[in-house]
Amino acid sequence: MTENSPRRSSRSVGQNDYVTQLGPGRPRLEPRRRAGQTPRAEILDAAAELFTSHGYGNTSTRAVADAVGIRQASLYHHFAAKDDILDALLGETVSTPLELAGKLADRPEPAAVRLYALAWYDISQLLASRWNLGALYLLPELRSDRFAKFREGRDALRRHYETLSAAVIAEAGADAVAGAELLPFRLVESVINMRSDEGAAPEYAEQLIPDAILRLLCWTGSLVETRVAALELAAQFPPDQD
Amino acid sequence: MTENSPRRSSRSVGQNDYVTQLGPGRPRLEPRRRAGQTPRAEILDAAAELFTSHGYGNTSTRAVADAVGIRQASLYHHFAAKDDILDALLGETVSTPLELAGKLADRPEPAAVRLYALAWYDISQLLASRWNLGALYLLPELRSDRFAKFREGRDALRRHYETLSAAVIAEAGADAVAGAELLPFRLVESVINMRSDEGAAPEYAEQLIPDAILRLLCWTGSLVETRVAALELAAQFPPDQD
Structure with missing residues (x-):
């Protein structure tokens, strides 16, 4: 993480998951991070938001991985399904x-x-x-x-x-x-x-x-x-x- | 409906929706009917079962139509979505x-x-x-x-x-x-x-x-x-x- 990294954010998913940094230095793309101390906790937080706001049946593991900003394969490292x-x-x-x-x-x-x-x-x-x-x-x-x-x-x-x-x-x-x-x-x-x-x-x-x-x-x-x-x-x- | 038609049934969907008639006469395939006096009531009954047993997000209008034994186009005649x-x-x-x-x-x-x-x-x-x-x-x-x-x-x-x-x-x-x-x-x-x-x-x-x-x-x-x-x-x- 550089000094320009966005802080952890509690905004809703569904908005753009990548933000353009407009401060000094060149603009850059950086995935926002979820609430949570570990990748596992971030996955749980993103899933909890999606399950309770979009519905369990309507949420794919792909959508959870996207909301965390990780690959689906990385999610499967923590949760098989x-x-x-x-x-x-x-x-x-x-x-x-x-x-x-x-x-x-x-x-x-x-x-x-x-x-x-x-x-x-x-x-x-x-x-x-x-x-x-x-x-x-x-x-x-x-x-x-x-x-x-x-x-x-x-x-x-x-x-x-x-x-x-x-x-x-x-x-x-x-x-x-x-x-x-x-x-x-x-x-x-x-x-x-x-x-x-x-x-x-x-x-x-x-x-x-x-x-x-x-x-x-x-x-x-x-x-x-x-x-x-x-x-x-x-x-x-x-x-x-x- | 002929005399050989199955009676309205309250069994669960998910089982085979077509039954072979084993009485006199040749075996035939016939869709079972849902509980309900009208097509609209049958659609509501089938949807209620699927929504509460398979989940709302996991149920398509196609699945509801199949459970009633009607075409999806017929379902849309009663409910647009x-x-x-x-x-x-x-x-x-x-x-x-x-x-x-x-x-x-x-x-x-x-x-x-x-x-x-x-x-x-x-x-x-x-x-x-x-x-x-x-x-x-x-x-x-x-x-x-x-x-x-x-x-x-x-x-x-x-x-x-x-x-x-x-x-x-x-x-x-x-x-x-x-x-x-x-x-x-x-x-x-x-x-x-x-x-x-x-x-x-x-x-x-x-x-x-x-x-x-x-x-x-x-x-x-x-x-x-x-x-x-x-x-x-x-x-x-x-x-x-x-």
């Missing part, structure tokens, strides 16, 4: 909340605090991701064997929510609606729909949804105290480093 | 609940009864549809101008849920979570995700979700009485005939 890219992207959305859920399962804190911590963390990462990857969860392609491992991970996460929610209902001791433990996971994932409809991450959801989950489970304690305890608890378990 | 088929399918998922919501808006019944009736009806029709069309709501294609009218309809339905939910909170008089009125619409649409994950319509959702919605809004009345009143109310407003 398009579904390997999708699997890597979707896996990231589930792996860190699932890791946290595993750590929270045996903690001594009340279930309401642990459920709040999990929901808050999961929503935060669904909102913080650069692209709304959860919008790909309903792709029919995910029902194939190729994505069995991803489905198992998401099912395991859902069961953690259901177990914690049932424990909150038991702690609350009130007459919750039968089957209510199935819904907190669904409310958490609804941030994906909010983000899609609103065109932006709905920041208010980070607090609204965990608060509403506890009320839905007929839990009547202090939301403020629970929120403080939950955020402290989540902070004790930063994601593992790769 | 693939996005016209998608628009018709999605429009159906919103038009009848929106119609009911409009009729409920001015009714004298308590907001809890009206919200319950709307949620129950909306969930029932999301579950009763032959294909899980709501799984297409997150397609990036829907953000284009072509689908502005569909988005407006769904937004109007969402606002009806928010208005009714805010009225339930006001009636309940309890301290609901700030912003809770945004969530009932999301809980209703979560049946789409349940249906996708479970591979079948989750019949329990028809009661679970409206019940849970009222509890989430901190409404503490009798769910049984409200359910009975809501179903009676919904029954007074059957969908308009075309």
